[in-house]
Amino acid sequence: MTPEDVRLVQTSFAQVFPHKARLTQRFYAHLFRIAPEMRPLFRNDPALQREKHASALGAIVRSLQDLGTALPTAAALAQRDVG
Numbered sequence: 001m002t003p004e005d006v007r008l009v010q011t012s013f014a015q016v017f018p019h020k021a022r023l024t025q026r027f028y029a030h031l032f033r034i035a036p037e038m039r040p041l042f043r044n045d046p047a048l049q050r051e052k053h054a055s056a057l058g059a060i061v062r063s064l065q066d067l068g069t070a071l072p073t074a075a076a077l078a079q080r081d082v083g
Contacts (some may be wrong), residue, residue, distance in 0.1 A: 001064060001067075003065070006064045006065050009061060009064060010061055010062070010064065013057070013058070013061045017054070017058065020050075020051075020054035021050065021054075023054075024050035024051075024053050024054050025050060027050075027053070028042070028046070028049070028050065028053075056073075056077050059073055060073055060074055060077075
C-alpha cells in the first residue's frame with residue numbers, strides 16, 4: 001500500500017468507526033444470511049463479538065503504515081478465530 005492508500009483507508013475508517021455498532025451488526029447479519037453454517041461458530045454474546053470485531057479492525061487500520069505490525073496482528077486474529 002502506498003502512503004496515500006493508507007491515508008485514505010484510515011480517513012475513511014475514522015468516518016465510519018463512530019457507527020461501529022450498526023456496521024458490525026449489519027456485517028454479522030449479512031454473514032449469517034449468506035453463510036448460515038457460520039452461526040454456531042459464534043457462541044459469545046453477540047454485542048461482545050461485534051465490539052471485538054470493531055476493535056480488531058481498528059487495530060489493523062491504525063497499524064497499516066507499519067505492515068510489519070499489521071500483518072502479525074491480522075495473522076494472530078485469524079489464528080484465534082480458527083481455534
